[in-house]
Structure formats: structure tokens, C-alpha cells
Amino acid sequence: MDFIETAEALEALYDTPAEASLIKVADRLTPTYRDWIKSSRFCVLTTIGPEGTDGSPRGDDGPVILELDERHLALPDWRGNNRIDSLRNIVRDPRVSLMFMVPGSNNVVRVNGEAKLTADPDLRARFEKTGKQPRTVAVIRIHEIYSQCARAIMRSRLWSAGDESANLPSVGDMLKEMTSGAFDGASYDKEWPERAKTTMW
DSSP, X not given: OOOOOSHXXXXXXXXXXXXXXXXXXXXXXXXXXXXXXXXXXXXXXXXXXXXXXXXXXXXXXXXXXXXXXXXXXXXXXXXXXXXXXXHHHHHHXXXXXXXXXXXXXXXXXXXXXXXXXXOOXXXXXXXXXTTBOOSOEEEEEEEEEEEEOTHHHHHHTTTTSOOOOTTSOOHHHHHHXXXXXXXXXXXXXXXXXXXHHHSOO
8 A cells, every 4th residue: 555655745636725715714713703613512622742642522501612802712621531631732732723513514613723721710710600610721822713614514414314322332331341341331321421410510
């Protein structure tokens, strides 16, 4: 198998980018991009560190991100599994990407930029829910913001295919597999819904 080793060899296989794909890029929040991401309750945060890359889903029950100004966004780190892979990466390498999605929309909005973490009490308090606050907040400086072609979501029928989760392995199944059966996956799956209710924030 031959692999493509140069940008020139790669570019030779593709057509010239369409005009729309080039003029869509902004370096700050414009009114339309602002409206779009304010409607998003879910994004994927991608970071990079010495061990490699990390992609982490982020979600909220309202806008997943807060605008600080036209060039800066704030992303709270709500309760999770405490691995802090993404956060550790940000401390060591500030480069981040965000992919915002809205259920039902075939479009995606992407942000590339740099992030810094803060535990600033005033900023954390702006996200307070049911008396709880995120432990840290990522402040992201926008380098690029742009819309993504809709074809990937259209091809996958992400929002229109219906529920296809019935026959998926559960997380308990995965944990049991990783421990050669030593982990009680069935109990984990049974207890998870109630645990999630009490540890959402």
C-alpha cells in the first residue's frame, strides 16, 4: 500500500476548494455564528498533548458555551470521570478545536483556537446550577470559526435514522471485557441511571 507523504501529492488528488468553503471563515463571533453556537447544547472538544490527541463530548441543558466577548468563549468543566485528559492537555498545549452540533441541523460550526484554564470564582459562579459550579472553566480565544459542510451528517442520517442503540454493548459490558470478567458490569449498568441523576452537575 502506498501512502501519501506530501501536501503536493495530496492536493493533486482534489479539486480547487469552492468559494463558499474559503469565504466562510471568521476570526471572531459574527452575528450569525453567535446565534448558531448559542443554540448548541453539545460540542466536541479536541485537544492535543504529549501522549496524543483527545476528543471529549461536552454538553449542557442550555447553551454549552458562554460568550465572554466576540473573540473569547468560556466552556465549563462539569462533573465527569476525573480523568481530566482534555484539561491536562490544555495546560501543556493550548491548541483546541470545538465542533458544535444542534439536533436536527445537518450543519456543524467549528472553532479553532487556544484555551487557558481558570478556577476564577466569579467566572465559575456564572455557570452555577442547583447550587453547584464547575471546578474549572476553559477560556478559549477564537482563531477561526466557520460552518462545516452538511454532507457528513446527511450521509450518516445522524438525526433522521431513529434510535439504533438497542443492540449496542453497554459500558458495563466494556468494563467487564477490559477486566476479563472481574468487573461487575451488570451492576454498573443497573446503578448508572440513578447515579447520573445525582451527579449531573
